[in-house]
Amino acid sequence: MFSLPVVRTEGGFKRTSCACELCSCYCKVMPGYLVPSDLAGLIPADADPLEWARTHLRASKGLQVVNRLTNEVVVSIPSLVPAKQENGHCHWLQPDGKCGVHASSPFGCAFFDQHMKEEEGERRTGYAQMVRSEAFEQNSLYATIWQTLNAEGLTGGGEYAQSQSYLRQVRERLARRQANKDRKRRRQEKKRRRKER
Numbered sequence: 001m002f003s004l005p006v007v008r009t010e011g012g013f014k015r016t017s018c019a020c021e022l023c024s025c026y027c028k029v030m031p032g033y034l035v036p037s038d039l040a041g042l043i044p045a046d047a048d049p050l051e052w053a054r055t056h057l058r059a060s061k062g063l064q065v066v067n068r069l070t071n072e073v074v075v076s077i078p079s080l081v082p083a084k085q086e087n088g089h090c091h092w093l094q095p096d097g098k099c100g101v102h103a104s105s106p107f108g109c110a111f112f113d114q115h116m117k118e119e120e121g122e123r124r125t126g127y128a129q130m131v132r133s134e135a136f137e138q139n140s141l142y143a144t145i146w147q148t149l150n151a152e153g154l155t156g157g158g159e160y161a162q163s164q165s166y167l168r169q170v171r172e173r174l175a176r177r178q179a180n181k182d183r184k185r186r187r188q189e190k191k192r193r194r195k196e197r
């Protein structure tokens, strides 16, 4: 595991820094969502926010809670997500596997990792839902961008199931790699002991 240290806090949470294979696998299937404050760090000062967003972001339905009896959406907290490359990778994922906007990467990337306790992940998710919800109530820039992209058909998101299956494959591959390493280490240890006799 290696780290990419950048000091950043949001809503009282500290950003994470792990860039191991497991933590970075979402960049290939489900880029992290933005919270409203991410826009200031990502949009260049001289850029038109809507023009910039058309290139870099997509409107996702985000959290949707459906009443199973009526099939009606009872809670909807949309989100802005990074656009994707043709291969499904995040628009900002570089050929060398690094994030092109690492210092200002979206909350959904920068404040989560795969080693975090579930409750901590839930607290952070809850915070993000709250600030996104407020952005729509206040009709802030975040909401304006989302509504514009959505109206223009520039939509994305909705890859949760696919991302979980990909995550499982990565976990299995890492477990196999670790098991091979352990076997090799045990064989070498055995060999060393034999030589010592």
Ligand code: SF4
Binding pocket: 026, 027, 028, 030, 031, 032, 082, 090, 091, 092, 093, 094, 098, 099, 100, 101, 102, 105, 106, 109, 110
């Ligand atoms: S913004 Fe960066 S960290 Fe987030 S998904 Fe894209 S490449 Fe990965």
